[in-house]
Amino acid sequence: MTSILVLGLSHRTAPVDVRERFAANGDALPQVLARLSARPELRETLFLSTCNRVEVFSNAAGDPSTGRKRAIAAIREVLAEYAGVTPSDLAPYLYEKHGEDAVRHIFRVTASLDSMVLGEPQILGQVKDAYDAALAAGTLGHLLGRCVHRAFTVAKRVRSETALGAGLVSISSVAVDLARRIFGDLAGHTVLLVGAGEMAEAAAKSLGKGGKGIRVANRTLANAQALATSVGGTAAPWSALEEELVGADVVVTSTGATNYVITADMVKRVRRARKGRTLFFIDIAVPRNVDPNVHGLDNVYVFNVDDLQEQVAEGLKSRQKEVSLAEGIVNGELSDYVTWARSLDVQPAVVALRAKTRAVLLGELERTLAGRLKHLGEGDRAALEQMMESAVNKLLHAPTTRLKAGAVNGAESEEHVKTLKHLFDLPELPRTAEETRARMPREHEPHQRADDDERIPH
Template identity: 40%
Template sequence: MPLLALGLNHRTAPVEIREKVAFPPERLPEALRELVRLPAVNEAAIVSTCNRTELYCGVEALEQERLLRWLAGYHRLPAEVLAPNVYVHPEQSAVRHILRVASGLDSMVLGEPQILGQIKDAYRAATEAGTLGRVLGRLFQHTFAVAKQVRTDTAIGSSPVSVAFAAVRLAQQIFGDLARQTALLIGAGETIELVARHLVEQRIGRIIVANRTVERAAHLAEAVDGYAIALKEIPTHLADADIVISSTASPLPILGKGAVERAIRERRHRPMFMVDIAVPRDIEPEVAELDDVYLYTVDDLRDVIEEGLASRREAARQAEEIIDVQARRFMDWVRALEAVGSIRTLREQADAVREEVLEKALRRLAAGRDPAETARWLAHTLTNKLLHAPSVGMRQAALEGREGVIEAAHELFRLGPPPRRG
């Protein structure tokens, strides 16, 4: 059964297109069951995230146009709108693609780990919808194992590659476990939102969000189970903060040396980690002179990020080698699976011939025929019947000049190399 992956992602389609073909989780079961009702589709799974929508199907024939029309029709879009943004991966290319996706090699941020969880969600949804068969079910299990191998055998996910991630990683290096720490995030833009997400993933104890517009701070704080304050309230809460990360568009510093000095005294000189991501800076440079304060700027993080990217690029090369090997290994399993049916049919035919000849031999013995003669008759007849079909096929292939069939027969029956034509 052929495999086919069809989809679009952040590299091939703008967000205006991606958002139109996303599958909300609550509609996924219905969509999966509708997909497998297509005449050529035997099994299916759908991976749908903010960066990609992909159909993985076991199909009777590689009918990509039918899948494209279904995807467009399901979302009430003209197929010609989607067509320029769509990629198609057949067979081994489909296997290699899902292995790369799960390993973070096809992500916007190289090596990011979230996509593996999203693929596991897709597997779970397809399993519950009853749309996974033997091949796709095995493919997903193989994918999870390979993604784990890539994470274990390479450094693809070990180095920070964004300012937000680098800031949180440095905080971990200073404090270790963040579960007992309080973070004060100043600003509520995209970078601070990403910082908040990384902190939550690391099980930060508490988050305070300060912003000029309190409503915006409250929106972010609610998403991360935090607490929102106005900028003017920072001095009241600063001493509670073990971690301070700031990224605003303020033209002037928001935190001065005096305010931080007072907070350190209130904290009885417990260390405070501060990252100023803003340009112009939000935290006065003189704060770095204070004891028990670790102040980093965006330039300080740049080296950490570049080291992380270089490390991940090297790890990605190693991961590609693992994926190439594992994609071939999976396709070997698929091809062996395809032979199982043929082998079963061959054995059933041989069993039927054996039973037929054996029944006749038993009747001969019951009629008083000589056992030795009957045994020779049985062996001769069984051999002739088993070899009749292959012999006729080889003779016909020779007459028609189909040398490939003759070569295959020599390989299957261990006949040695075919004789040279004189």
């Protein structure tokens, strides 16, 4: 349990100019996962990269006390290489969690309790994609795999048992709300959507049917036309972007470009044509689409994802009750997972005790059947063997149950295992979760894809 850890950064610890260093390298994600899985310090790994967070979920190899430190150092090196900086440059923005705190964090992230917009549904799909990628790469095992799959259960329960996702549930909807705060009724103003992906679509839905008030510019004109048609707006070719800026009042940008699509020089030219009219940019892309220097121009204002925090905080006030309900779900599922994970510590002792007891009793039975009871037929012999198996199960039921129940208390469980080993002269037990897994049937391994609603079998 103590070997599970999380290392990463998010909108809570790193500004957008740091986060976009990772988002700009989206094509490198499989290579990053491969580099992580190649590190001997990491037994299991999952790599999550979104607009607002970059995190590694892992199960550290080796002794928990020293293995975690080595695992953290290994992850820092890989993340720093990915971002093109040194580990020391990255260190101020990173947080680390381990043991129960790490599991709680994984549950809260997946349930959108740690998102910039609480209750937004996108993060669940992003974690599922990361889970599927890790499964495909063979970097998930029993402990972390079950943890992440349990996180999906948490997220589904939060969505079905609370109203956390009611109201503003995406950065796009928050951006549109900000536009309405600036202008009031948007019906008399022109909103330009730059980009036609999922975030632009969410913004368009939040705007509603806007007639000529909504315009969409995108590199692929067909995509712009499809989005514009769905909201009663008008599509514009990418080559006319600068001309579109002249007529817009609010510009919402959300393209996947890795460089600025709206530059300071472009906006300077647009300002002259606008003759002093105020222009607002709401840049919800990571990496950013609008050059930050644009904000310094007269009558031009730029808001990026970090600037939306105030609007997000106001929306949270009305949902505190739902947050409390969701945190209760997290705590309950965390308790169940911790109990299961700690039971793995006693599993080798249970297996060894049952194996030794069965071997002793069946050995005595075989000697008796070869001697005084050698006249018995096959039916009677089978009945005696079945009786012996039943005796083993009944005899060991109480100690097995109490060992597993005591696993909730780590120190007590360790003491019980030591005593059991001493009293029954049990053979050397596996010392790590990996050794335990090696002795367990293959069906205990996580194998479901993220869209499978069933939990990993016990």
